[in-house]
Amino acid sequence: MKRFECEIFAVICAASSLLLATRIFAEEDSGNWLKSVSHVPFEYNAEDTYVGGGDVQRGPNKDVRDFDENDSIVHFVFTPRTKFGVLRIGADWERFSFGLPDHAALPDTLQSVSLVMGLDMQFSDSIIVRAEGQPGVYDTEFDNLGYDNFNLPFLIGGTYIYSPSLQLVLGVSVDIERKYPVIPVAGFRWKIAPEWLLEAVLPTPRLQYEMNKDLSVYVGANVKQTSYRVDDDFGTTNGIPRLNHAILTYSEVRTGAGLDWKISHVLTATGEVGYQPYRNFDFYRSDVRYHQDGGAPYGMISLHGAF
């Protein structure tokens, strides 16, 4: 699933605008349904992941060794209730920074900033559908933006509530800049026992054990795949001119174990450590691909919650 990116300042500005827009929507278009709602609920996430030295390789002879990674995310979404469902209006920023050696034909920064525009709809007592798009800019350094840095990945997914313990999920993720533009997703969420929960749904499948009402531990994975456009002279600078202004699909998989600590009703802290077994930089339209040649350990911390 794509994440948004930009400078924090831009996120704050966007969030402020969206709050205003949400209030206007609530007042003007939702009639009595929102009359009793005195505040606009929202959810947030601030997350940082450090991945240790890993390796990638292109062909038999070209490799990039021992480079680390930092992945930062800020995510903020208003979730007001309307007659049609739960609106999801917000912003998201994500930035990958790679500690690459000189002359590596890879960008040392990938970042995006986007809006979150979605709706959760209750079609019946058994079916909930989410439609969500993330229009935004998916680039490297944001220093030479053009219209083709804009992208609109979106997803449509439905949850079938078979029972309180078992829900089935079916959906599709669409990104026209991705190597495979349409990716179907299926999974399930199964509360095996009061303390055990299995969420077999991408992009973050996990098996969770609730130690008490404030503390849970889990094992799981995080699958990331986002497309970015590199600079106009990126290829020339790195000796591969066909990579100028090219699309790069970056993918990685993290597997690890973590701990969720519910500090309060509105704040949860998460810590996770694990191993990154898969990473891929794919300029698929230019037929240049750096694939994983050596995994790396990682650690992640995040603060998240909802009001």
Added chain:
Amino acid sequence: MLLMKIKMLNLRRCSSVRAGGLLLLLLVSRIGLTTARADAISDLASFSIFDKVDLAQLAKSEVKTAHGPPMSNPRFLAVQSCYVATGSSPAQQIQALRQWDATRHRELKVFLHSDLPSNPTPANFDKLKSAPGNSSVRSFVAETQKMGSGLQISKEEAKKFSPGAGGGGGTVPAAVVAFWADVLTARTKSFVSGGMSAQPPYDHAGPSVRAGDEVNGLLREQGKIRSQFSALLGATGIGRGAGSLKPELYWELLEADDQGIITLGASYSRSGAGGTYQAADVLYYASGGYYVALTLYQLWPVTVDGKPSTLVWRGDMISAASLATLHGVERLGSESVMMKNITKAVTFFRRDTSGGR
């Protein structure tokens, strides 16, 4: 997710499927033989979220459910439903409700049900000794034995627990039975004498919460419903002192949020003008899971396919601490589960009371 207390009114499915050749007859019957008193339909639209109801269509379908309007208190959740009980009058519906036994259906997870007299003694809770030995009941026993923070009792009540009191084995030890029998007896008596306002607070392991305040909050946020039922509610002990109407009292052991809980309930009903009925069923005490749950019923006599029938509106509302932690799609999911539970219970009720139709 929350398991709502399930009690409902009897209804019989309307005759439905006709052969293609009878389409014209069906059309005629819908137009000519389905009559809803204008005040029933308009009355339903005036206070509920069902502002457009096709009675003939409703009579042919299962229960229709929808979430209530959002409320500012995050602990609150409401679901409304309506259906037609064909071939049965409102009075018969009320009678069937009184007699229906939810414990026959394991899926509803009501393990024990017992009616209570207006002046109960601890012996009225002896049935607790025969509770099933499932994980929910075991967790209820464990929580009681350690006087855990999940227990919704008062500080004074918590002091009365003595782990060593009494002997005996079984799923529910004698000390646990004795403790709850005393607590529930006292709470029932205080309800009979002083309504919900006389109930001790839940303050054993957290901020003080009063079930009476919660139910008043639920009604305050649903002004039209409160107005519709003001006369009935004013005569009950729901959210206030003891009313003039005599309640039918009961206690149950059921499952909520995967935990066994003990709950105390009271049902009220009375007839109105034109053969209508109103009923209220309140769970005014729960040992965990939710603070309070209230179900209101409005019943109108209607005619469907020439048969005397009943249009039933049901409003389920609940206050629970766990609901306050749900946001966005999680809350939608919680509402969906509540609606499914209500639909499931109606289906069981129909099966039990209409010969499996």
